[in-house]
Amino acid sequence: DKRYFSGNGSKSKIYSVGVPRIHVLRNQALKKLSQNIKTPRVLINCNFSYGVLVEHRDNWLTQAVETVVSLGMLPVISRHPADQGTLFPEYVTGDDFYTCLETCHVTIQRFASGILEALARQTAVLYFNPHGEMVDKFQTDPMGAYPVLSNMNSLKQELKKWKSWDKAAKKYGPLFLDHHAG
Numbered sequence: 637d638k639r640y641f642s643g644n645g646s647k648s649k650i651y652s653v654g655v656p657r658i659h660v661l662r663n664q665a666l667k668k669l670s671q672n673i674k675t676p677r678v679l680i681n682c683n684f685s686y687g688v689l690v691e692h693r694d695n696w697l698t699q700a701v702e703t704v705v706s707l708g709m710l711p712v713i714s715r716h717p718a719d720q721g722t723l724f725p726e727y728v729t730g731d732d733f734y735t736c737l738e739t740c741h742v743t744i745q746r747f748a749s750g751i752l753e754a755l756a757r758q759t760a761v762l763y764f765n766p767h768g769e770m771v772d773k774f775q776t777d778p779m780g781a782y783p784v785l786s787n788m789n790s791l792k793q794e795l796k797k798w799k800s801w802d803k804a805a806k807k808y809g810p811l812f813l814d815h816h817a818g
Contacts, residue, residue, distance in 0.1 A: 654818020655749075661756035662813065667738045676798065677712050678704045679740035679759075681733065681750040685718035692767040693721050699788045700744045700764060701727060707795055712740055742798040744791070747771040752817050755781055755809035760801035764791050773816055780808035 680700045684693035697713070701724050704711040711727045714736045729736060733750065734757075737743070742760040745751045747769045754761045761782035763774055768786075775784045781804055785791045794801065 655752065658749075658752050658756050658813060658817040661734075661753055662810075664757075666758060673741075676709045676742065677740040678709050678795070678798075679736045679743040679754075680704070680711055680713045680727075681716075681743060681745050681748065682713055682719055682721060683716035683746065683748045683750065684721065685716045689767060689769065690720070693719070694723055696746065696764070696767060697721060697723050699766060699791065703788055703792045703795060704744075706792065709795070712736055742795070742801065744795075747774050751782070752813060755805055755813055756817075758802075758806045758809060760798050760805045761809075762791065762794055762798075762801065779812045779815065780804055781812040 680697065682693070682697050684690045684696070701711045701713070711724070713724055713728045714731070714733045715721065715728055731739070733753070737754055737757045737759050740759065742762065743750065743754045744762050744764050745754065746764060751761055751763060751774055763778065763782055763784045765775060765784060766787055769775070778784060782801060783790075783794045785794055
């Protein structure tokens, strides 16, 4: 992100200091999912808030939920406190996002710190961007840590391979976090 602050003629110095909460999450002991969970749980991070791309919320969430259900997996929707959506109340959890990360096998994300937080907890990430968000940090080069998906079909294909993305989150997530979150 530093490139957006340089080259504007400013004499200011730019320092990259990292993201403290990501550092904390990376250093917490990892919890193991219960072996009693037979149906893979998919955390869908619905965070269309503060008027940013909210017109895409219902379509994005519908595609994500329908894909998860079609594969016989359990959708768990974590809704940002400022997200005003109302779809799929039967899947919306009352648990906070961090608790959900500990109880789900994989997460579907749009641009947000949830990608960084999931990788910090070594949880598989699928970045689902059918509406064309323009956030370089998450879509230009995920460094092998997660796929960037632009349609429901690609989401379905990669969700079927969630165990491979779980391995990728563990192997490449730390490199991605070192580069993007300090």
